[in-house]
Amino acid sequence: MEPLAAERRTQGVQRGGRAARVVASVVAATAAELTRVGYGALRIEEVARRAGVNKTTVYRRWPTKAELVCAAARALLGEMVAPDTGSLRGDLIAYLWRAAQRARDPKLQGLLVTLNSRLDPELEALVQDLRNRARQMRVDLVRRGIERGELPRGTDPELVAEIVSAPILHRVLHLGEDVDEAHVAAVVDLVLAGAAACAVRPT
Amino acid sequence: MEPLAAERRTQGVQRGGRAARVVASVVAATAAELTRVGYGALRIEEVARRAGVNKTTVYRRWPTKAELVCAAARALLGEMVAPDTGSLRGDLIAYLWRAAQRARDPKLQGLLVTLNSRLDPELEALVQDLRNRARQMRVDLVRRGIERGELPRGTDPELVAEIVSAPILHRVLHLGEDVDEAHVAAVVDLVLAGAAACAVRPT
């Protein structure tokens, strides 16, 4: 029984060989071109030229534009590791600041804009998965803070996680504006104060 | 001195005549096609077919895809009127609930996704303008609440406006998820409680 083509495409690439070099350069070129011209105007031939390979090579490994962009996203968007500073306030500031930093990385700019643009149903599944992981990490941070007694029992961790992260994510992902660490801290402090005073109950 | 072509394109169309009908049907078809296939795959010829006109008619009035989408956005995205319920809490809930409702309108779906996707620099100016107006309206609501004494003096109205609106806008515009009125109220209540307890000073 031979391995499926889909597996060979993304995993079965030999480490360090020619194939690995091709994949790496095409992925980098895809991200660069996405930043330069965006998804709609992304031309496979130009990606190939920029990567120093023939366009048939790109077409054979990634038959569609969506698969190419998915591969680039998987390769360049590594998992975030959960912070653990000892306090909820520190964890939230650390997490949101790192998330903001990453979102401002010029190399990831076009890729993130593309993923947030609902351009292809095939990209949506990947985006959903990435978002769910990140969201779960945020909720877990808040839940841990509640268990530590930093917020009242009965506080809804999902609501707090959403309210504290949305202002930062909305700025950097949606508006494309920058944030500084003081702003992150101001948001976290206001929301934590609200949660402490409010004690919203999960429905 | 004859009127500029650009003015004739969007304004000088005679009321009720054939031209007005053409503009209206093309604008509607553009929005519908944006919802169906998105900006990247938007084909002028298909818009024309759907609008019941010839493609040359569309090309003559709107030479580029971006101008066509801009015109559709201007025609379909009317100004929001500021709420005035007497209380800051009521104003914020009313504003955010209406904004969420509008963002969920199926006819506007594709248009809003397009405007949020940074697909064309020509669209960005329009988007910036729309966003700035909306943002200013939210800040004014909060500022009025502070002047009424509903929040402490020294509260930063821009920070509060951002934190209270981002969770809702992030959900409906960025994530494409739905919100109910109870959720809007929960967000507003938590943020107002935080602002009351925090009294962040503008820098």
Added chain:
DNA sequence: TGTTAACGCAACTATAAGTTGCGTTTTTGT
């Protein structure tokens, strides 16, 4: 009612997408 602007239609050019066949190079397995 005549003048003008807008529209419909058909044909055209140009560009990009995507495919195929074949020879060459690299990797892999023994």
Added chain:
DNA sequence: ACAAAAACGCAACTTATAGTTGCGTTAACA
């Protein structure tokens, strides 16, 4: 080391869509 298999480069090709042009026709307005 050497044969088999996989991946790559190259050139040529088909197809599809974008966008333009010229000309005859229709509808609005004074």
